[in-house]
Structures are given as C-alpha cells and as structure tokens.
Amino acid sequence: MRRSARKTESPDLGILAARLLFGLQADLFRRGAELGFGDLRPKHGAVLAYLDEDGLRQAELTRLAGRNKQTIGAILDELEKLGYVTRVPDPADRRSRLILPTERGRQWMELSDRIVADIERRHAEAVGAEEYAAFLRTLTAVTGAVRP
Template identity: 80%
Template sequence: MGRSARKAELPDLGMLATRLLFGLQGELFRISAEHGFGDLRPQHGAVLAHLDEDGLRQNELTRLAGRNKQTIGAILDELEKLGYVERVPDPADRRAKLVMPTGRGLELMRLSDRIVADIENRYAQKVGREDYEAFLRTLRAITD
C-alpha cells in the first residue's frame, strides 16, 4: 500500500487538523457572506478571531495570532479600510493605539460566535457531548 493510500485510510494529525480548520473556516466565511460579510477573506481570520469589544493593542493581536507584526499590520489596514476595525488612542497610554471593532465589526463578532457555537454543537451531537469535551481538552493541552 502506497503512502497516499495509507494516509487516505488513516490520515495523520496534519491532515486532520487541516480538514478541521478548512471545514470550519469554509463554513464560517460562507455563512458570514450570506449575512452581508462577503468582503472578508480567510487571512482576515488571524485578526478577527481575536478581536475584543474592549480593544486590543496590535502587539497583543500579533502575539495571539502567532503571526509577525508586518502581516498583522497589513491585515489590520485591510480590515480598517473595509470598516471592521479602527485604531484609537489607548486611554491607559496615549502613545499606544487600541484596535477596536466598529459597529460592523461587532456585528460580525456576534455572528461569528453564533456560527462557531452551531458548528461545535453539531460536532458534539455527532460524537457525544462528553467525547467532544474530552477532544477539546486534549486539543487545548496539545496546542498550549
């Protein structure tokens, strides 16, 4: 049996993680587009996944996303032009800027949270709530 047949029969961690990510991401962006957010692309998810109602500094977004400063800066520039975020002075340090979601950004955050919760509920129904919770605990332990 060749490698591709073996991997088709028993996919490795990388293949499974890719299927999980692309499946979730595809559904998230498809449904978001159906609700008027068709201007977003998957790379925007590096920032959108970590947006906070109270705002975050760019360096914190960079750390959370695990990307470099230039990449996050470029994504923020795009999201700002699209009307999802704005950079405002940080009240704790006027020299710093907070990345804040706009009204459109907040609307997207609420929708995204609902979509992900629906996906997670569907997965939990498929394998059982206990097994799904155990899967999440294990995945968190592996990825920490």
C-alpha cells in the same frame, strides 16, 4: 502503499488539523457571506477571532494570533479599509494604538460567535456531548504544548 494513499487512509495530526481548520473556516465564512459579510476572508480570522469589544493593542493581537507583526499589520490595514476595525490612541499609553471593532466589526463578532457555537453543537451531536468535551480538552492540551 503510496504516501498519498497512506495519508488518506491514516491521516496524521497536520492533515487532521488542517481538515478541521479549513472545514470550520469554509462553513463560517460561507454562512457569514450569506448574511452580508461576503467581503471577509479566512485570513481575516487571525485578527477577528481575538478582537475585543474594548480593543486590543496590535502587539497583543500578534501574540494571540501567533503571526508576525507585518502579517497582522497587513490584515489590520485590510480590515480597516473594509470598515471592521479602527485604530485609536490607547488612553493608557499614548505611544500605542488600540484596535477597536467598528459597529460592523461588532456585528461580525456576534454573528461569528453564534456560527462557531452552532458548528460546535453540530460536532457534539455527531459524536456525543461527553466525547466532544473530551476531544476539546485533549485538543487544548495538545495545542497548548505547541504554542510559543
């Protein structure tokens, strides 16, 4: 059996994880674009998924996203130009800067949380609430074991 056929018939963890991620991203950003957020791309999710209303330092966003500092910095530059975030001095440490959502950023945070909740609700309906809760517990345990 060819590798492509084998991977299609019996997908491994990488393929399943990619399908889940890309499917969620496609749905999230398509629906977001339909509601006025067409300037966002899946790569922006590395920052927007973790952004807090009261701000986070770039180092914390980098750690949470599991990306390198340069990648997060480039994404922040884009999001700042697009009007989703702003950088301000951190009142707790003037040497640091906080990444704060703008009003548009807060609107996206609210909308994306609702869309993701809707996607999760749809998955739970498809497999059953208990089965989906067990899936989330297992996925959390598996991904917790691989996170640095």
